[in-house]
Ligand SMILES: Nc1ncnc2c1ncn2[C@@H]1O[C@H](COP(=O)(O)OP(=O)(O)OP(=O)(O)O)[C@@H](O)[C@H]1O
C-alpha cells in the first residue's frame with residue numbers, strides 16, 4: 001500500500017482533461033514538515049493566465065513552501081499542484097513553460113551577468129544572444145559585463161528575473177521579487193508584470209507586503225498559517241465591495257421582500273441579515289415599503305488592509321524593548337543615578 005506521501009504524487013503523464021495551458025491549479029495541497037510543522041494546510045486555489053496574481057501572507061504563512069511544491073522542489077504531504085494540468089516534473093521542456101525565481105538566487109560572484117546567463121542558455125540549448133535579450137528586458141544592458149560580485153541587491157533581483165525569462169516561459173513564478181528594489185525599480189516591475197500578463201502569461205508573485213501586492217497585482221490569494229484566507233480580484237476585495245447589515249425583528253419577512261426585489265441575502269439570523277449590496281438606501285426603502293421595522297441599517301465595507309493587519313498582528317512578536325534614552329543621552333555623560341544606571345535586577349533590561 002502506498003504511503004501518504006506516495007499517494008500524493010501518483011499522477012498521470014497527460015494533462016488532465018479540460019486543463020488550460022498556463023493555468024496553475026492547487027488542490028487540497030498540504031505540507032507537514034517533520035511530522036509537526038503544518039506549513040501548508042488543505043490549500044486550494046487557481047491562478048489564471050493573463051493576470052498578475054499576488055500570493056500574500058505574513059512571514060511564515062507558507063508562501064515559499066507552496067511555490068516550492070508547485071515547482072516540484074518539495075514533495076506534498078497530500079494534495080496536488082499542476083501547471084497546465086501537469087505536475088511540474090511531467091512538463092516536457094519545463095524551462096520553456098515555467099520561469100521561476102525563488103529566493104535571492106545565488107550567482108557566481110566572479111562571473112559577469114552576461115556569462116552567468118550564457119551558461120544557463122547553453123544548458124537549455126538556447127542561443128547566446130538570448131542572454132543579451134533578457135538583460136535588455138530587465139534594464140541591465142549597461143551592467144551586463146560587470147562581475148556579479150559588484151551588483152547591488154536590486155541588480156541581483158533583476159538578474160534573477162532575467163534568468164527566469166530565458167526560455168520565454170508562459171508561466172512566471174516569483175518569490176518576493178520586489179525585495180531590495182527602490183521605488184523606481186518597483187514601478188518598473190509593475191509595468192513589466194502588466195506587460196507579461198498582457199501577453200497572456202500567468203504571473204504569480206509572492207509578497208508579505210500588502211502595499212506591494214496592491215501595486216502589482218490584479219488578483220490576490222491571501223494565506224495565513226498555511227490556510228487560504230481569501231482569494232479574488234483586488235477590486236472585489238477592496239473598498240468597492242460592501243454589504244448592508246440590517247437588524248430587524250422580522251428578519252425572515254424582510255429577507256423574502258429583499259429576495260423578491262432581486263437582492264441576494266448573504267446570511268440571515270433571527271435578528272438580522274447581511275445583504276449583497278452597498279446600497280443601504282435601497283434596502284431601507286424596501287423595508288419601509290413592506291412595513292418592516294428596522295433597528296439597524298449600515299453599510300459594511302470590506303477592508304483588505306484591516307484584514308491583512310489582523311492576520312499579521314501578534315505573529316512573531318518581538319521582545320518588548322524599554323523606551324530608549326532621550327536623543328543625545330548616549331553621548332552625554334550620564335547624570336549620577338540617572339538613565340545610565342543599571343537596572344534594579346542587574347540583568348539586561350530587555351530580557352523577558
Ligand atoms: N525545510 C523545512 N523544514 C521545516 N520547516 C520548514 C521548512 N521550510 C519551511 N518550514 C516552516 O514552514 C512554515 C512556512 O514557511 P515558508 O517559508 O513557506 O513561509 P513564507 O510564507 O514563505 O514566509 P516569509 O514571508 O518569511 O518568506 C514556517 O513555519 C517554516 O518554519
Ligand SMILES: [Mg+2]
Pocket residue numbers: 063064065175
Ligand atoms: Mg518565503
